[in-house]
């Protein structure tokens with residue numbers, strides 16, 4: 001950071017840990033950086049950004065910004081911010097995420113200086129199987145390289161937007177037009193499609209990992225409450241893979257979470273006290 005003194009703040013949202021792992025790695029390499037979970041600030045009307053350098057690390061959902069992140073960006077007071085950047089973690093198709101997040105930041109009176117994408121493992125098991133151990137190792141290498149690249153830009157407070165190819169931008173735009181709007185409109189109620197198998201052992205992990213307290217146990221089985229962010233943490237962290245999505249072939253598909261992120265890390269997302277000085 002330019003004056004060598006400045007503190008940075010990194011706000012993150014995560015379901016399966018990719019965004020948390022990236023936020024932590026960026027904070028360590030940048031130094032003097034606070035990592036704060038967006039889910040811990042859901043109750044706050046306005047969030048004053050406490051440092052001149054501020055970043056937001058979150059996954060791409062249906063070619064756009066997750067609802068919880070969008071709502072958070074619009075509640076920010078960015079008057080102290082000098083350099084604002086985004087880090088998108090994704091399977092590979094960012095679509096309109098950067099422009100939508102920029103719109104939200106502008107509504108909050110801020111300006112976006114930089115946006116970076118990191119291709120991680122796609123966790124959307126409603127439509128595909130998640131990558132295997134080899135893919136996880138490859139992802140670690142990509143992530144390390146991207147983190148170093150991003151930190152270089154942030155230290156220099158350089159204006160920069162990662163651009164996908166023209167074909168990638170067209171595909172992302174088309175997919176958002178076809179699917180993104182519907183996803184946004186139905187997101188919170190999409191937990192209606194979640195079901196639980198007899199194999200459930202009533203361990204309560206699905207309750208603990210939900211970043212928005214949308215799961216409770218009733219008669220020792222999970223029940224969803226209709227305020228879902230579609231992060232898929234409950235599905236991926238269930239130790240016996242008992243949670244399925246109705247109408248999708250999720251049974252037998254690999255469950256995934258970032259190897260450096262634990263149930264406790266995800267559970268801590270809801271509590272402000274998890275903010276970590278790195």
Ligand SMILES: Cc1cc2nc3c(=O)[nH]c(=O)nc-3n(C[C@H](O)[C@H](O)[C@H](O)COP(=O)(O)O)c2cc1C
Pocket residue numbers: 013014015016017018019020058059060061062063064089090091092093094095120121122123124230231232258
């Ligand atoms: C509901 C949902 C929608 C997703 N949509 C996209 C998408 O449009 N483009 C993409 O590249 N990845 C998409 N993904 C994959 C995630 O963005 C990716 O796996 C991300 O790194 C997960 O981050 P997390 O581990 O921090 O939750 C989607 C995942 C979910 C759960």
Ligand code: SF4
Pocket residue numbers: 196199200201202203204205206207221222237238239240241242243
């Ligand atoms: S995490 Fe899985 S096994 Fe544990 S209570 Fe939830 S559904 Fe049941």
Ligand code: SF4
Pocket residue numbers: 015191209210211212213214215224227228229230231232233234235
């Ligand atoms: S119910 Fe499951 S998918 Fe929905 S927000 Fe909670 S953990 Fe994420």
